[in-house]
Amino acid sequence: xxxxxxxxxxxxxxxxxxxxxxxxxxPSEYDLVxxxxxADMAIAIKTMIVRGAPAIGVAAAYGMYLGAREIExxxxxxxxxxxxxxxxxxxxxxxxAVNLFWAIDRVMRVTRQSIGQVDYLKxxxxxxxxxxxxxxxxxxxxxGDYGLAALPQTPHRLRLLTHCNAGAxxxxxxxxxxxxxxxxxxxxxxxxxxADETRPRLQGARLTAWECVQEEIPITxxxxxxxxxxxxxxxxxxxxxxxxxxxxxxxxANKIGTYGLAIVAHAHDIPFFVAAPFSTxxxxxxxxxxxxxxxxxxxxxxxxxxxxxxxxGIAFYNPAFDVTPARLITAVITEQxxxxxxxxxxxxxxxxxxxxxxxxxT
Ligand code: MRU
Numbered sequence: 001x002x003x004x005x006x007x008x009x010x011x012x013x014x015x016x017x018x019x020x021x022x023x024x025x026x027p028s029e030y031d032l033v034x035x036x037x038x039a040d041m042a043i044a045i046k047t048m049i050v051r052g053a054p055a056i057g058v059a060a061a062y063g064m065y066l067g068a069r070e071i072e073x074x075x076x077x078x079x080x081x082x083x084x085x086x087x088x089x090x091x092x093x094x095x096x097a098v099n100l101f102w103a104i105d106r107v108m109r110v111t112r113q114s115i116g117q118v119d120y121l122k123x124x125x126x127x128x129x130x131x132x133x134x135x136x137x138x139x140x141x142x143x144g145d146y147g148l149a150a151l152p153q154t155p156h157r158l159r160l161l162t163h164c165n166a167g168a169x170x171x172x173x174x175x176x177x178x179x180x181x182x183x184x185x186x187x188x189x190x191x192x193x194x195a196d197e198t199r200p201r202l203q204g205a206r207l208t209a210w211e212c213v214q215e216e217i218p219i220t221x222x223x224x225x226x227x228x229x230x231x232x233x234x235x236x237x238x239x240x241x242x243x244x245x246x247x248x249x250x251x252x253a254n255k256i257g258t259y260g261l262a263i264v265a266h267a268h269d270i271p272f273f274v275a276a277p278f279s280t281x282x283x284x285x286x287x288x289x290x291x292x293x294x295x296x297x298x299x300x301x302x303x304x305x306x307x308x309x310x311x312x313g314i315a316f317y318n319p320a321f322d323v324t325p326a327r328l329i330t331a332v333i334t335e336q337x338x339x340x341x342x343x344x345x346x347x348x349x350x351x352x353x354x355x356x357x358x359x360x361x362t
Contacts, residue, residue, distance in 0.1 A: 008168040008214060010050055011058045013130065018062045020050045023169055027210040038067030038086055045093040045100070048201070052170020053244045053280060054136050057099030060090045061129035064107040068125045071118075079118045083111060095292040096253055096321045097244040098282045103132055136172035139277040139335035140179045147180030147275055148187060150331055150338035151238055157191035158184055158237045161227060164198045164255035165207035166242025166275065176275035177240040178211060180333060185217045192218045194236060198255060199224055200300040200318065224257050231268040239265045243276035243332075250326030250341020251288030252276075256319055262328040271330040274341075278334050281344050288323035296320050 012019040012032075022031040024047065033049055035041050041063035044050050050059045067086030073079050087104045094100060107128050114124045151158055160181055164170075167178030175182060184190040193212060198204035205221055212219035222230060230236050239261060245253045252258070252274050265272040285291060298316035302308055326341035339347060 007173050008211060009173045010052070010055045010169045011062065011133065011172065013062060013126075013133075018059070018066070020044055020059065021169065022049050023051055023207060024049055026169075027206055027213075035062075036066065038063050038070060038089060041066055042089050042093050045090070051203075052165060052167075053097035053099040053242065054140075054171040054176070054277060055169065056094060056097055057103035057279070058129070058133045058136060058172050060093075060100050061103040061107055061132045063090045064104060065122070065126045065129050068111075068122045074118050076118060076121070079121065080112060083108065094294055096294045097280075099244075099277075099279055102279045106132065133172045136277065137174055140171050140174035140176055141183075142335040143176055143275050143277065143333050144174065144179040144183030146335070146338050147240065147273065147333040148183045148189065150273065150333055151180070151184065151189070152271055154237050158189055159192050159194065159235055160184065160190065161194040161196070161230065161236045161239045161261075162208060163196045163204065163224075163227075163239075163241050163258055163261055165203040165211070167208055167211045169207050169211060170242065175211075175242075176277070176333075177242045177273075178208060180240050180273070180275050181217065182215065185215070190217070192220055194220050194222055194227075194230055196224045196227055196257065196261070197221060198257065203255065224260075227261055228264040231264055231270055236265075236268075236270055238271045238273060240273045240275055240333075243274050243280050244321055245285075245291050246274070246276060246281045246332065246341075246344065247285040247287050247291065248281075248283045248345050249287045250329065250332065250344055251291075252324045252326070252329060252332070252341070253288060253291045253293070253321045254324065256322050259322040259324045259328075262324040266328050272324075272328060273331055273333055273338070274324075274329055275333040278336060278344075278348070281348065283345065283348055288325065291321075291323060293322070294320040 010021045018035040019032045022033050071082045110128045167175035195204040195208045243252045243254050262272050296318050329341045331338040
């Protein structure tokens with residue numbers, strides 16, 4: 001697959017290995033990490049060298065190939081059993097983003113359905129990973145276009161606010177929420193992006209700001225606690241965030257702080273958009289209470305870099321994600337259009353009773 005050289009691609013297949021942009025080191029250092037073994041891919045996902053729901057799906061798909069390559073048997077059934085163990089290793093890395101499980105399941109399904117010898121199955125796995133990557137790029141561009149159409153019409157250029165990083169770094173290379181921002185910028189509809197710094201791992205300050213600098217998108221960085229004030233001051237026309245998992249009823253798990261942002265947007269009558277590919281919707285879960293929420297190490301709160309910022313001997317609680325109820329979401333912008341959260345399930349299962357409300361710009 002040939003990828004345009006001027007873009008940011010967090011996962012790159014080159015020769016016989018994967019290159020990952022080390023997202024733990026941005027923005028101070030731009031490092032590429034070479035990954036040749038499945039176990040190393042699992043560590044990279046766990047330690048957030050690669051992060052963001054669609055990007056970890058792509059990384060896990062390549063991890064499946066790396067793991068498949070390490071299996072030595074020529075027996076198809078033995079191979080499939082061992083591939084199941086590879087899948088389990090990758091599944092155990094992070095629990096919330098459904099794209100990880102979606103990509104692994106797709107690789108498993110396609111492999112099982114393919115007829116041929118083990119060497120051929122290994123090629124099928126690599127091709128599936130490449131297809132997942134390419135499709136994500138295309139889906140994100142479509143999300144950008146649909147998002148642009150759904151954003152409010154204002155007499156001035158738009159002032160958007162986002163949380164965390166749902167950009168090129170978090171996907172195959174364009175972004176979901178930041179893809180919408182990118183499309184707005186390229187269409188000259190964007191005045192400015194406000195980005196929450198996104199405590200504790202600072203994906204907004206480190207990654208979203210870095211991406212905006214690459215493309216000269218005007219960005220103002222704020223701390224998470226400033227978003228309500230900015231909305232009250234009339235500085236924000238719409239909020240656009242990504243998603244790690246959306247349930248059948250339209251509830252959305254995303255980076256911790258998203259729920260609070262949605263409540264504040266609602267209080268100020270500001271549209272709140274979630275941008276995500278359909279693969280982020282987990283129709284197997286009824287509502288957001290069923291989404292497993294990852295809890296990460298307390299040092300993410302207690303330390304900034306190497307420096308401790310609080311007294312010793314206290315307790316910590318560090319959930320990495322929260323759940324925003326569907327009623328607070330104006331629309332979910334997918335590659336199939338901007339849909340009301342409750343219409344996702346109708347679209348998936350083709351239920352046309354009463355029709356699906358497409359969300360046009362307000
Ligand atoms: O913990 P992270 O950095 O993987 O969390 C990322 C997010 O919450 C993103 O908003 C989400 O994955 C969507 S990325 C297009």
